[in-house]
Amino acid sequence: MKASISGMRISKVVLLTSTILLAASAFAANKGSFELQHPALVAGKQLASGTYKVQWEGSGDQVHLSIMQGSKAVATATAHVMQVEVAPANDSALINMNPDGSRSVAQIRFRGKKFVLEITGEGGGAAGGAAGAGR
16 A cells, blocks of 8 residues: 555656656747847847847747846847758857948847747848858
């Protein structure tokens, strides 16, 4: 009888642990980081050179991004999730050169992930020439 009760407790612990790990991995899939080597715009907000974290929410191919520096949100934007055939080797940002000489973040790419986030709206998108800025 004791072995049966002990086995049930172990099963409950394993189930609980699995559930927590699954939830944590699902959340972890919606965040990443990138580095800007030059100041650039995201949704009209000027970001200085540096390392940023990005988190996104949403399902399907449209998501809402929050770009963080430390614990502070410095920009928010809408992005289109695009599948790619080859996962990038590094986290990076694809930068557009605007006609006025400013730079805009067009895409954010994540090491080992077969998708990129293409920023839509002001300060992003695929218009203009692009220059990569990687980490």
